[in-house]
Amino acid sequence: EVQLVESGGGSIQPGGSLRLSCAASGFTVSYNYMTWVRQAPGKGLEWVSVIYSGGTTYYADSVKGRFTISRDISKNTLYLEMDGLRADDTAVYYCATVGVTGALDYWGQGTLVTVSS
């Protein structure tokens, strides 16, 4: 059974850094396209980043240059390194698999990041 469990969220001051983790089971992260999606409180969904099985990455303009997506093959875990955090980065961050159909077919439960002074 596919399972994704995010961790690493919390409260952080503006300008700070945080690393989110997404531990996967039931499949191999490095063989799949993986993505991060976020949702600000009471708002809609916003795509953040994707990493291909081959390692190619893409980012939303809003996070480009500040966030880095990566993975650890030995831990079967996806990461999102977030630097230069701003108040508008406050959101629940979800990791998800990009299925063979191209749609996001498995999601984690999310982890809340709050950026505030």
Add this chain to the structure above:
Amino acid sequence: DIQMTQSPSTLSASVGDRVTITCRASQSISSWLAWYQQKPGKAPNLLIYKASSLQSGVPSRFSGSGSGTEFTLTISSLQPDDFATYYCQQYNSYPYTFGQGTNLEIK
């Protein structure tokens, strides 16, 4: 970036009703469109992919149609479990973009 516009933003309906949600893309996305259902405090759940294909395990009362720039999600007979927020999402090109959501509420 491709803009996705859903309508309506809020939809009030009763159990047993047939409802339709529309999603428009600012440029053609072929059939690279997905629909998700989200309940409060939960992650989104994939319902439809490639505009009209039903995800495994999703009830057949859900259906999707469209191509190019106009898409619809239809629920043929609303069940109590269907009251939630629905999002469309294009995956034709990066950045992936979502519609603003449609809140389906009980009349």
